[in-house]
Amino acid sequence: MGDEAVFSRIKKQLGLGKQPNNSITTETDGPLSPNIDKVKERLNITFSECSDYVQREIVCGEDNDIKILVSYIEGLVDKKLLNQDVIRPILNYFSDTDRSGRAKSVYQLIKECIISNNEIHEIVNMSQAVYRIVSGDAVLFLNGSKIALTVGVKAPPGRQVDEPDTEVSIRGSREGFVENLSTNMVLIRKRIKNPNLKFEMIQLGTQTNTDICICYIKGIANDEIVNEVRRRVIKISSDAILDTGYIEQYITDNKLTLFPLVGNSEKCDKLVSKLLEGRVAILCDGTPYVLTVPYLFIESLQTADDYYDNAFFASFMRLLRLFALFISTMLPALYVALVSFHHAVIPFKLIITLAASRQGVPFSPFVEAILMIMAFELLREAGVRMPRTIGQALSIVGAIVLGEASVAAGIASNLMVIIVAITAICSFITPPLSRTIMYIRFILLIIANFFGFLGISLTVVVTLLHLCRLRSFGVPYMTPFSPLTASDLKDSFIMVPIWAMLTRPKALFEGETEDKAGIKRQEANRISEN
Amino acid sequence: MKTNKLAIIFVLSILLAGCWDNTDLTDINIVTALGIDKDEDGKIIVTVQVVEPAAVPLTSSSNGGGAGQTKPVSVKSYKGETIYDALISMKSIVDKRLFLSTVQVLVLGERFCKDGINDALDYLHRNNQAEYLADVLVARGTSPEQILNIQADMDVISALYIKGTVENTAVRAKVERKMLIELFKEIKNKCRQITIGQITKLDGKTVKTEGTAVFRDGKLVGWLDQYQTRGYLFVADKVGNPVISFSAPESKISIEIIQSTGKKSVIFKNGEPARLSVQIRLEGNIGEYIGKEMLSKPEDIHKIEKMLSEEVKKEINMALNKAQKDYSSDIFGFGEYVHKYYPKYWKKAMDEWNDVFSRLPADIRVEAKIRHTGLIKSPMKKDE
Numbered sequence: 069m070g071d072e073a074v075f076s077r078i079k080k081q082l083g084l085g086k087q088p089n090n091s092i093t094t095e096t097d098g099p100l101s102p103n104i105d106k107v108k109e110r111l112n113i114t115f116s117e118c119s120d121y122v123q124r125e126i127v128c129g130e131d132n133d134i135k136i137l138v139s140y141i142e143g144l145v146d147k148k149l150l151n152q153d154v155i156r157p158i159l160n161y162f163s164d165t166d167r168s169g170r171a172k173s174v175y176q177l178i179k180e181c182i183i184s185n186n187e188i189h190e191i192v193n194m195s196q197a198v199y200r201i202v203s204g205d206a207v208l209f210l211n212g213s214k215i216a217l218t219v220g221v222k223a224p225p226g227r228q229v230d231e232p233d234t235e236v237s238i239r240g241s242r243e244g245f246v247e248n249l250s251t252n253m254v255l256i257r258k259r260i261k262n263p264n265l266k267f268e269m270i271q272l273g274t275q276t277n278t279d280i281c282i283c284y285i286k287g288i289a290n291d292e293i294v295n296e297v298r299r300r301v302i303k304i305s306s307d308a309i310l311d312t313g314y315i316e317q318y319i320t321d322n323k324l325t326l327f328p329l330v331g332n333s334e335k336c337d338k339l340v341s342k343l344l345e346g347r348v349a350i351l352c353d354g355t356p357y358v359l360t361v362p363y364l365f366i367e368s369l370q371t372a373d374d375y376y377d378n379a380f381f382a383s384f385m386r387l388l389r390l391f392a393l394f395i396s397t398m399l400p401a402l403y404v405a406l407v408s409f410h411h412a413v414i415p416f417k418l419i420i421t422l423a424a425s426r427q428g429v430p431f432s433p434f435v436e437a438i439l440m441i442m443a444f445e446l447l448r449e450a451g452v453r454m455p456r457t458i459g460q461a462l463s464i465v466g467a468i469v470l471g472e473a474s475v476a477a478g479i480a481s482n483l484m485v486i487i488v489a490i491t492a493i494c495s496f497i498t499p500p501l502s503r504t505i506m507y508i509r510f511i512l513l514i515i516a517n518f519f520g521f522l523g524i525s526l527t528v529v530v531t532l533l534h535l536c537r538l539r540s541f542g543v544p545y546m547t548p549f550s551p552l553t554a555s556d557l558k559d560s561f562i563m564v565p566i567w568a569m570l571t572r573p574k575a576l577f578e579g580e581t582e583d584k585a586g587i588k589r590q591e592a593n594r595i596s597e598n
Numbered sequence: 599m600k601t602n603k604l605a606i607i608f609v610l611s612i613l614l615a616g617c618w619d620n621t622d623l624t625d626i627n628i629v630t631a632l633g634i635d636k637d638e639d640g641k642i643i644v645t646v647q648v649v650e651p652a653a654v655p656l657t658s659s660s661n662g663g664g665a666g667q668t669k670p671v672s673v674k675s676y677k678g679e680t681i682y683d684a685l686i687s688m689k690s691i692v693d694k695r696l697f698l699s700t701v702q703v704l705v706l707g708e709r710f711c712k713d714g715i716n717d718a719l720d721y722l723h724r725n726n727q728a729e730y731l732a733d734v735l736v737a738r739g740t741s742p743e744q745i746l747n748i749q750a751d752m753d754v755i756s757a758l759y760i761k762g763t764v765e766n767t768a769v770r771a772k773v774e775r776k777m778l779i780e781l782f783k784e785i786k787n788k789c790r791q792i793t794i795g796q797i798t799k800l801d802g803k804t805v806k807t808e809g810t811a812v813f814r815d816g817k818l819v820g821w822l823d824q825y826q827t828r829g830y831l832f833v834a835d836k837v838g839n840p841v842i843s844f845s846a847p848e849s850k851i852s853i854e855i856i857q858s859t860g861k862k863s864v865i866f867k868n869g870e871p872a873r874l875s876v877q878i879r880l881e882g883n884i885g886e887y888i889g890k891e892m893l894s895k896p897e898d899i900h901k902i903e904k905m906l907s908e909e910v911k912k913e914i915n916m917a918l919n920k921a922q923k924d925y926s927s928d929i930f931g932f933g934e935y936v937h938k939y940y941p942k943y944w945k946k947a948m949d950e951w952n953d954v955f956s957r958l959p960a961d962i963r964v965e966a967k968i969r970h971t972g973l974i975k976s977p978m979k980k981d982e
Contacts, residue, residue, distance in 0.1 A: 408620045412699035412727065416630075419700055423623045424651035432622055517620070526611075 097195045104135050104211035107194075111139060114198055121201075126155065128162040134174055135211035139197075144204035146223035153185040154206065154219055175213045187220025199277070224248065229255065232334035232356065234499070239376040241337040249279050249353035256283060256349075259340045264288075270301060278309040279353040288346045290577050293541050297348045297361060311355040319350075319361070321539050326504045329540040331363035338372045346576040348541075362540035362576060364547055366560050368500040369393070379565040386561050389497050396494035397505050400437045401512035401524055403487050407433045409520035425481040434517035436480055440488040441513075443470060445506065448492075547575035626697040630671065631757035632732070633742025634681060634718075635707025642718075643707070644684035645675040645743045646696060647757055654754055670754040673746050681721040698727040702757040703764075704734045704778060705742040705797060708818065715792070716785050716816030723782055730779035733764050735797040736811040738821060744799055751803050763807045764795060771831045771840035772808045772824040785816065788948065789933035793830070796821060812920075814927035814952060826920055829913030833876050833930045835860035841885060844909040849889025853882040853906055856969065863935050864958070869943065874932055874960040876914060882906060883970040892976040899968050907964035914962050926956040 101107055108123070115121035120143060126136040136158065140150070161182050172180070179188060191197055197207050197216050204222040229251065232244030245252045253267055268282040280301060284294050300319040309315060316330045317323070333339050334356050339349055342360045350359040369389045374382035406414060407422060414422065429436060447466040451459055471489070474480040491509070495502045508531065515523035538545035548556030555574050558564045633645035653668040674691055678684025685696060710718065722728040737745050750756035768775035773795040776784075784792045792813035798806050810822040810830065822830060831837045835858070843852040858880035865873040884893070884902070892898060921929055933951050937944045947954055 407623050411621075411623065411626065411697060412729075416700050416702060419623070419628060420649060420651045420654055422651075423626075423628060424654065426622070426624045427652040429624070520620075526608075 098193070100192055100194055100197065100209070100214050100216055102212050102214050104137050104209055107209045108137055110194065111137075111198075115201075124155075126158060128159060129174075134162055136178075137209040137211075138206055139201050139209070140206040140221075141201060141204060144224050145206050145221045149185070149221045149223070150206050150219070153221065154183050154208065157182045157184055175210050175215065178208070178210070179217060183217070183219060185219045185221065189218045190215045191218060192216075203277070226251065235333065235335050235338070235372075237335070237371065237373050240372050241335070243336045244334045245336060245339075245351075245356040245358055247354050247356055249281060249351055252351050252356075252358065253281065253283075255336045256340060256343070259336065260285065260343065265343070268298070272301070272304055272306065272315075273309040274305075274307055276308045276310070280309065280315065281351040283343065283349040283351060285343050285346075288344065288572065289348055290346060293346075293362065293543075293576065294348055296541055297350065301350065309352060312350060312352045312357045312359045313355075315350055315352060316359055321541065325534070325538060326507050327365070327535065327538060327545070328368070328500050328504070329363055329538065329545065331360040331367055331500070332357045333360065334358070335372060341372070341375065345573050362543040364540065364543065364575070365535060365545050366548070368498050369561070370559070374563060375566060379563050383562045386563060390561055392494035392497040393501065393505070396491050396497075396502075397508050398512065398524070398528075399487055399491050399494075400441060400509060401516035403484075404433045404437055404513060405516040405520045405524055408517060422483065425483045428478045429481050430478070431480075432517075433484070434513065436484050437488070437513055438510075440474075440480055440484055441491070441509070444488055444492050543575055548573075621695065625694055627692055627694045628700050629696050629698055630700060630755055631703045631705065631746050631760070632698065632701045633675075633705040633707070633737075633746050634710055635737075635742050636710045636713060637677065640713075641677045641679065642681055642684050642710075643675055643677050643741075643743065644681055644688065645673060645705075645746050646685075646688070646692075647671050647673050647746045647755075648692065648696070649755055671756065673743070675743050681718070682725075685721075698725070699729050701729045701732045703760045704732045705745050705760075706734065706736045706794070707742050708737060708739075711736055711794075711811065711813070711818035714816045715813070715818075719781070719785070722778065728778065730777065730782075732778045733761055734776045734778055734781050734794050735760070735764065735807065736794045736818065738796050738798050738809070738811070740799045745797060745805060748799065748805060749803055750805075760797065760805055760807070763805065767807050768795075769838040771828045771837040773827060774810055774831060774834075774836065787934075789928075789937045789944075789951075790931035791927040791929045791952070792816065793822075793929045812925050812927055812929055814925060819925045819927060820920070822917060822920060825913050826917040829910075829915070829917030830921070830929060832858060832878050832880075832910060832914055833860050833862055833917070842882070842906065842909055844905060846889070846905055849887065849891060851884065851889070851902060851905070852886040853902075853968070854885045855880050855882045857881045862930060862932055864932050864940075865961075866940060866943070871936065871940075871943070871954060871958055874918075874955075874958045876918075876960060876962045878910060878914070878962075878964045879967075880906075880910065880964070881967045881969050884968060884972055887971075887977055889977060893971055894975050899971075903966045903968050906968070907966040910964045910966065911962050914964070915960075918960050918962075922956040922958075926952050928952055928955040 101110075104125075108125075111121075111123065118141075120141050121139070122142050123137060123139040126134075126138065128134050128136075138150075138155065158178065161177075179190075189200075191200065191207070192215055197209075197218075200207050200218045204224055205218040206221050208217040208219065210216070226248040227246045229243050229246055231242040235244075243255060245255060257265060262285070264286045266282075266284055266286050270280045270282065271277050272280050282294070282297055282301060297319070301315065304315065304318045306314065306318070312332060316332070320329045322329060331342070333342070339358050339360065343349055347360045347362065350361070352358075369386055371385075374385065407426065411419060426433070431439065443466075447462065447470075451462055451466075454462060471485045475482050475485055495505050495509075498505075512524055512527055515527050519526075536544070536546050536550045544551060547553050548560055553575050555571055558569055559573070627646075627648045628651065629646045630649050631647035633643075633647075635643045635645070637643055649671050650668050653670040655670075674688060676684050676688035676691065678687050688696065704722075706715065745760070746756065748756050750759040753759040753762065764773060764775055767773040774793055776794050781792070781794065784790060794811045794813070795807055796809035796811050798808075800806050808824045808827070810827045811818055812820050812822060828837070828840055828842075831840075837855060837858050837860075839854055839856060841852055841854050843850070845851070858878060861877045863875045863877075864871045865875055887893065893902075918930075921927055928951060932955055933944070936947075936951070944951075
């Protein structure tokens with residue numbers, strides 16, 4: 069029963085895309101008037117103070133009886149194309165008086181014989197017309213006709229397809245997504261030449277009317293997950309959707325976790341491989357970042373390069389990343405615990421080195437660690453926000469002057485500088501988790517200062533428990549480890565060669581969606597009540 | 599409610615069991631060596647060797663001008679009623695808390711050992727800080743204070759220098775390496791008497807670790823020299839790779855033992871122990887051969903094997919004699935054999951076992967094999 073209800077709601081919502089029922093159009097709602105002057109008047113009211121709105125009236129025919137109003141937004145349409153496909157054919161056709169007296173009506177003539185553009189739609193509603201105009205189509209109103217025509221001559225300004233800055237790979241495609249939705253769709257389609265690749269369009273944002281596209285491969289993606297994605301995306305009610313980041317925050321399973329439960333990528337090849345594994349992608353007009361769900365923990369250790377390279381190297385790199393993850397979360401806390409509590413487990417020669425490096429440092433190891441890590445976080449934030457040209461100077465000041473000077477001044481010990489540096493390096497190795505790690509690092513550091521190894525181990529246990537409880541679109545976050553999915557271990561810490569990966573990830577098909585789990589829980593409750 | 603209770607339990611378990619002893623590394627004195635002795639009045643003298651990390655040249659931060667001014671190690675002694683008392687009272691002459699987990703060498707004084715160590719080491723066992731892997735040694739003819747006060751020129755931390763010599767000589771079976779944890783086990787073991795390595799002071803810079811201190815019922819009774827120590831270690835099956843040298847007519851031979859297994863047993867007759875039996879199997883390589891005879895034929899090698907087993911036998915005999923006649927102390931652990939195979943007799947004779955042991959004659963069988971002769975077989979000589 070749940071599915072049908074969901075579907076009917078989806079259909080309704082999908083229909084809404086074509087007749088947006090929202091605030092911009094309330095005063096213009098209603099059927100089109102056949103009188104072109106009335107239409108013009110209403111459009112002028114709707115677009116008053118919109119200096120980018122353009123309308124042109126064409127008057128032609130034997131007795132100047134054919135009146136056409138062309139409306140569009142300047143800059144969103146390709147003027148050359150509009151002239152070539154619409155205006156010039158109409159003027160040419162009707163200037164030749166002999167042809168005008170045919171059997172077909174003027175409306176049909178224009179639609180079927182004159183306009184040379186392929187993308188023509190009929191609309192009967194004023195609000196539709198306004199929506200098409202603001203989306204970048206040209207709309208033709210005909211005097212005496214209740215139906216208007218839209219012509220697809222969109223040419224919004226945008227960026228060229230470029231290599232993404234955030235995800236650099238050594239091998240593999242350099243194409244990254246751009247801000248334009250249709251370009252992104254083309255980039256995916258050209259890699260999967262298959263009609264089973266589906267793009268479902270939805271408009272979100274009551275003010276922005278942003279195009280959102282749910283993309284999946286029918287037959288590979290789990291239908292339950294696709295339904296769940298649709299359900300959650302449609303549920304979003306917001307004024308504006310400016311980036312997929314907005315969507316991510318609405319559709320994530322657990323809104324109070326530090327761990328990312330929705331993946332994002334700028335790389336086309338990466339996204340395509342995720343689609344082929346059975347994941348669902350969510351594209352949004354205006355941003356190059358595409359979301360993928362479900363997103364599992366292990367994905368933050370995977371990179372596109374792994375699959376293009378020899379599995380031996382890739383496996384080693386995976387283990388290295390896991391090690392880096394461990395180091396970047398734990399190292400400062402372990403150091404503080406060792407130096408503050410557990411002197412007895414430090415080897416003899418190391419304890420002398422440690423004690424010598426701590427000599428003369430006025431702060432406790434904890435304060436020292438917090439100071440240095442904060443300095444690093446500040447540097448990083450400054451580096452991200454600053455203009456690129458100044459960045460170089462900043463890194464010199466930060467790395468050399470701060471590090472060296474703080475040791476020379478006796479404020480920090482050599483070893484602490486080394487530890488913070490290693491931690492910083494390691495935190496860049498798993499970018500999806502880097503901010504999560506930063507949080508856990510601070511928590512661990514505080515706990516380590518008060519409770520030593522005991523506190524660290526308890527915190528790690530609690531974190532692992534939390535990880536095992538998390539779900540992304542019904543799929544347990546820690547699969548294939550918990551629950552153990554033996555066949556999915558092939559692509560985890562150790563990776564088998566591509567020719568030996570014979571099955572798709574099983575986890576994506578066994579997971580329960582939220583609905584089902586909820587129903588089960590309800591049933592269980594009912595039984596227990598009886 | 600349930601989650602609340604769980605949360606309380608969780609928080610309490612951290613708060614109540616958490617590590618309470620937060621001390622910075624700069625607030626402790628790193629003790630590298632500990633010496634324990636007794637004075638004439640029966641008071642305990644505890645000596646500690648404390649390292650000053652910044653003055654140790656092996657660390658990079660010390661290569662400034664400061665290295666010459668402060669000494670890398672300083673030695674302090676203090677008297678007290680017990681070890682614990684002395685260590686705590688010592689706080690009046692040292693600046694920071696004494697941290698004992700870094701102790702590398704524990705040196706016991708002769709007088710302290712003669713009065714018995716069984717009970718006296720209680721503190722080191724009771725305290726959670728003591729380093730169980732510290733090497734224990736007994737100072738012969740000198741006091742622990744003097745041993746720890748040497749200005750070793752091989753290593754700035756003299757404790758490390760002492761530890762290094764113990765490691766060297768233990769491999770060559772000239773001293774028995776005994777860690778604190780092993781000593782604790784032996785103190786509890788009634789079937790075997792305690793032995794501890796011996797340390798002597800040669801001059802202000804050098805120590806020598808050779809020989810063994812023999813205990814009976816926890817009290818120091820005498821010493822074994824380096825050859826007797828080796829014989830003892832052959833029987834106890836604790837030799838590493840000793841080099842055994844002996845001279846035959848017209849030649850001198852040094853053989854490195856590469857493998858040795860020692861088995862000991864007690865032969866019973868009519869329910870009473872009759873003989874001690876020792877079986878040693880060893881394999882060796884010829885390390886050096888100074889002589890004229892050729893070593894090309896198997897018979898030549900057999901001759902050397904025989905000489906080697908005689909030599910080992912001699913050393914074992916010396917050790918056994920010393921332990922039986924002079925000290926009457928079963929340091930070899932024949933008692934363990936009796937305990938294991940004749941438990942009834944052991945229960946009866948446990949207390950006078952050392953005397954029984956001293957009376958028993960011993961059969962010693964040594965099987966020696968030579969495996970390699972090195973790069974050459976026969977000694978170098980001119981072609982004729």
